[in-house]
Amino acid sequence: MSKNISNLSGRIGLKDNLFKKMSENVLNNSPRDIKEIAKEYNLGVSTIHGAESFYEFLRPSHREKKAFVCNGSACMCAGTQDKLKETLKSKLGNDKVGEMFCLGHCYENHAFHYDGENYAGKDIENIDQILNGEVIKQEKFFSKSYATTSFLMDDKLSTAEQFKEQLNKFLKKDKKEIVKSLLDSNLTGRGGAGFPTGMKWDFCSKAKGDKKYVICNADEGDSGAFSDRYLLEDQPLKVIFGMVICGLVIGSDEGVLYIRGEYPKSIEAINGCINELKKLNLLGENILGTDFSFDLGICIGQGAYICGEETALIASIEGRRAEVDVRPPFPVTEGLYKKPTVVNNVETLAAATGILINGAEKFSSIGNKKSAGTKLVCLDSFFNNPGVYEINMGTPMKKIFNEIGGGYKESVKAFQIGGPLGGVVPLKEIDNLNLDFQEFSSKGFMLGHASVVSIPKDFPMTEYIHHLFEFSAEESCGKCFPGRLGSYRGKEMFDQAKKKTAKIPLKLLNELLVTMQKGCLCALCGAIPTPIMNILKYFGDEMKSDMVKDN
Amino acid sequence: MSSEKRKIAYIDGKPYEISANHTSILKFVKSYVGEKKVPTLCDDPNLAPYGACRVCSVEVALQKDGPTKVVASCHTPVAENQHIFTSNENLQNLRKNIVELVLTDHPMECGTCEVNNNCELQDVANDLGISDHRYNSPKQHKGIPKDTSHDYMRMNLDNCINCGRCVRACDEIQGSFVLTMSGRGFESRITTDNDMMFGDSSCVSCGACAHTCPTDAISDVFQSKSAAVDKKGKNYMFLLWSWV
Numbered sequence: 008m009s010k011n012i013s014n015l016s017g018r019i020g021l022k023d024n025l026f027k028k029m030s031e032n033v034l035n036n037s038p039r040d041i042k043e044i045a046k047e048y049n050l051g052v053s054t055i056h057g058a059e060s061f062y063e064f065l066r067p068s069h070r071e072k073k074a075f076v077c078n079g080s081a082c083m084c085a086g087t088q089d090k091l092k093e094t095l096k097s098k099l100g101n102d103k104v105g106e107m108f109c110l111g112h113c114y115e116n117h118a119f120h121y122d123g124e125n126y127a128g129k130d131i132e133n134i135d136q137i138l139n140g141e142v143i144k145q146e147k148f149f150s151k152s153y154a155t156t157s158f159l160m161d162d163k164l165s166t167a168e169q170f171k172e173q174l175n176k177f178l179k180k181d182k183k184e185i186v187k188s189l190l191d192s193n194l195t196g197r198g199g200a201g202f203p204t205g206m207k208w209d210f211c212s213k214a215k216g217d218k219k220y221v222i223c224n225a226d227e228g229d230s231g232a233f234s235d236r237y238l239l240e241d242q243p244l245k246v247i248f249g250m251v252i253c254g255l256v257i258g259s260d261e262g263v264l265y266i267r268g269e270y271p272k273s274i275e276a277i278n279g280c281i282n283e284l285k286k287l288n289l290l291g292e293n294i295l296g297t298d299f300s301f302d303l304g305i306c307i308g309q310g311a312y313i314c315g316e317e318t319a320l321i322a323s324i325e326g327r328r329a330e331v332d333v334r335p336p337f338p339v340t341e342g343l344y345k346k347p348t349v350v351n352n353v354e355t356l357a358a359a360t361g362i363l364i365n366g367a368e369k370f371s372s373i374g375n376k377k378s379a380g381t382k383l384v385c386l387d388s389f390f391n392n393p394g395v396y397e398i399n400m401g402t403p404m405k406k407i408f409n410e411i412g413g414g415y416k417e418s419v420k421a422f423q424i425g426g427p428l429g430g431v432v433p434l435k436e437i438d439n440l441n442l443d444f445q446e447f448s449s450k451g452f453m454l455g456h457a458s459v460v461s462i463p464k465d466f467p468m469t470e471y472i473h474h475l476f477e478f479s480a481e482e483s484c485g486k487c488f489p490g491r492l493g494s495y496r497g498k499e500m501f502d503q504a505k506k507k508t509a510k511i512p513l514k515l516l517n518e519l520l521v522t523m524q525k526g527c528l529c530a531l532c533g534a535i536p537t538p539i540m541n542i543l544k545y546f547g548d549e550m551k552s553d554m555v556k557d558n
Numbered sequence: 559m560s561s562e563k564r565k566i567a568y569i570d571g572k573p574y575e576i577s578a579n580h581t582s583i584l585k586f587v588k589s590y591v592g593e594k595k596v597p598t599l600c601d602d603p604n605l606a607p608y609g610a611c612r613v614c615s616v617e618v619a620l621q622k623d624g625p626t627k628v629v630a631s632c633h634t635p636v637a638e639n640q641h642i643f644t645s646n647e648n649l650q651n652l653r654k655n656i657v658e659l660v661l662t663d664h665p666m667e668c669g670t671c672e673v674n675n676n677c678e679l680q681d682v683a684n685d686l687g688i689s690d691h692r693y694n695s696p697k698q699h700k701g702i703p704k705d706t707s708h709d710y711m712r713m714n715l716d717n718c719i720n721c722g723r724c725v726r727a728c729d730e731i732q733g734s735f736v737l738t739m740s741g742r743g744f745e746s747r748i749t750t751d752n753d754m755m756f757g758d759s760s761c762v763s764c765g766a767c768a769h770t771c772p773t774d775a776i777s778d779v780f781q782s783k784s785a786a787v788d789k790k791g792k793n794y795m796f797l798l799w800s801w802v
């Protein structure tokens with residue numbers, strides 16, 4: 008972690024942040040020499056070059072392509088992408104079609120990105136119109152709340168008028184009372200680490216700093232998950248409201264949403280809301296005539312899954328390489344530009360809003376203390392009713408899959424729940440699980456963001472592990488040794504198995520997995536062993552012919 | 559100082575007092591049981607903790623006989639009543655496996671290397687008893703041309719282990735931003751400025767990078783890190799550092 012770069016970049020500040028400056032420059036038709044930018048801010052040319060070269064979308068090899076097919080786990084399992092790729096190649100040329108990891112269309116697949124927009128499902132049938140630049144009619148995801156009380160999907164905060172009314176109410180509230188509500192609700196972070204949200208806000212409100220920041224982590228990169236996308240596009244005011252109240256509580260006057268570039272519609276929706284709220288003085292200087300000011304901006308991710316990890320996300324905004332930093336210090340005391348910062352997931356912020364509006368007891372009365380309230384669950388296209396659902400914590404998974412999801416369209420053998428780092432749960436284990444963070448962990452899985460990717464019966468598990476290792480090799484930040492080297496060596500083992508040039512050395516593979524799990528700095532390469540170990544445990548027999556025991 | 563104010567933590571079962579300069583478990587352990595008890599590769603006491611190599615991992619329990627957790631000692635704070643285990647079988651295996659991974663992308667030509675017998679990687683690997691790896695035809699970054707364009711500095715990235723010490727020394731000690739890691743993941747590598755030759759870069763020849771580099775990936779024309787070169791050369795380089 009470079010204090011020097013953080014401080015120098017802090018002088019530029021958030022509004023005009025170095026990351027934005029740098030990426031806009033690269034994506035510009037006539038980019039400036041980075042030496043000029045470096046000089047302007049007393050930074051090294053190497054600083055900008057080092058950061059730029061980190062991001063997939065900023066690389067020349069990416070920019071010379073025109074269309075990108077989704078290579079996320081859900082589209083891979085659906086088997087829709089080979090044909091899609093061929094079609095696009097025949098229209099655009101063989102070297103013009105690249106890949107992107109998960110466009111958040113896991114409920115319909117056939118997903119691809121073209122000219123700043125995402126397409127999926129039946130859209131490819133209109134490829135000629137798309138290439139002509141015509142706007143085509145697209146299907147939306149299905150969403151529905153099955154919760155006792157809806158905190159995330161109701162329409163209590165869907166207009167600027169409602170926003171104003173609620174804001175007026177909370178501007179008058181005691182900050183301690185707001186924190187107490189969140190603590191009482193038992194809301195825990197929905198981004199993966201599960202830290203109690205009330206406590207995070209409380210720590211940050213007590214941290215000393217002449218400036219503080221609120222960051223909304225909207226880098227949802229998990230394949231199978233489109234719940235943050237749902238909130239950003241269909242409930243943007245809930246997310247923004249959560250950020251504003253957080254700013255009020257911790258004493259911050261500036262926040263940013265870091266939204267992945269793979270979600271153009273989310274960026275558009277949030278942008279529209281920010282502009283509208285600014286016009287109405289519901290964001291900006293002296294909100295509604297009070298002495299509270301809060302400004303909001305957007306950072307657009309440039310193709311790096313690791314930017315979802317909070318320290319990498321902060322590094323990214325600062326224009327440093329998006330490598331994971333050591334903790335402590337934690338962002339609540341030393342975050343963006345070394346200032347106290349709350350980083351919260353999209354769903355956490357929306358849930359905080361829902362709790363403040365509906366009351367903490369309603370939230371805490373659902374589920375249990377450690378897995379409280381409601382959770383968005385995403386079901387992929389293998390279900391008869393694919394979509395995003397708000398569900399009570401504690402609900403049996405069997406019920407979610409069979410009743411809400413309506414069962415499966417074809418035979419499936421397992422599910423990867425919680426993104427690429429989440430566990431692979433065999434079909435028969437679903438009967439023994441409830442929607443509960445701790446329960447998943449205690450059985451060797453991970454609920455994470457509660458996305459579900461179905462693995463069909465005939466999908467070879469050797470190939471699935473290859474996909475996982477390939478993902479972590481591609482997306483590893485490269486900082487820690489077991490992560491950088493381990494992911495790549497794992498990928499090579501399965502490359503060789505796929506090509507039948509060598510069998511998988513099981514003993515070495517097991518040692519590698521333990522090394523990554525115990526040794527890694529963060530949960531990217533450190534948690535990819537979870538699903539791989541699950542597969543080896545439950546589906547080892549299927550892979551016997553690809554393995555050798557000793558080595 | 560009154561006795562109840564003293565804070566104690568345990569290293570392999572024995573109690574030791576925590577003092578103000580023990581800013582990490584690593585510093586605590588080193589000060590009582592010696593430099594070599596816990597190996598390190600990316601750590602340099604003059605640089606901020608970085609946590610990349612993970613060979614400094616130790617096991618920590620919050621109470622006697624409590625459940626243990628593996629943590630990197632260089633960036634984990636030492637706390638009262640912690641029970642720190644520095645080298646049980648699990649830890650040795652973890653360290654061996656990590657160093658083995660490093661060797662999958664290393665030339666292992668110690669005999670002809672400038673820093674033979676004065677190399678941190680060699681020491682750590684020797685202490686762990688690792689001299690080879692078990693991976694089948696791993697892709698390597700071998701064959702990067704040596705950069706001899708600089709008047710004083712030398713770069714031989716075939717031997718680089720991506721510990722980032724040079725980048726941090728250039729930034730934290732020299733206050734320059736000449737060096738950076740570029741790319742990402744397995745393809746990340748050290749470079750200068752905007753992929754310049756070392757000699758054409760903005761380097762001010764302070765030598766801080768060579769001084770901290772644990773291998774011979776960055777060294778200097780005086781071969782000041784060579785165990786075989788006489789003292790004179792080393793002093794000469796030291797002069798150069800203090801001159802900048």
Ligand SMILES: Cc1cc2nc3c(=O)[nH]c(=O)nc-3n(C[C@H](O)[C@H](O)[C@H](O)COP(=O)(O)O)c2cc1C
Nearest residue numbers: 196197198224226227315316317351352355530531
């Ligand atoms: C590899 C990795 C990827 C992550 N990706 C995300 C993400 O896409 N969105 C997110 O909110 N949190 C993500 N996290 C978790 C964040 O680091 C952080 O814990 C979270 O944003 C905190 O918000 P919360 O307390 O509201 O959950 C990721 C963590 C890791 C280790």
Ligand code: SF4
Nearest residue numbers: 484485487490529532
């Ligand atoms: S585990 Fe992977 S992503 Fe995380 S710090 Fe290590 S190399 Fe980077």
Ligand code: SF4
Nearest residue numbers: 728761762764765767
């Ligand atoms: S010698 Fe040059 S590259 Fe090395 S630390 Fe000094 S200024 Fe930086």
Ligand code: SF4
Nearest residue numbers: 718719721722724771
């Ligand atoms: S050149 Fe030396 S100090 Fe720099 S990363 Fe490589 S091995 Fe580490």
Ligand code: FES
Nearest residue numbers: 601609611612632
């Ligand atoms: S010395 Fe601790 S991770 Fe390298």
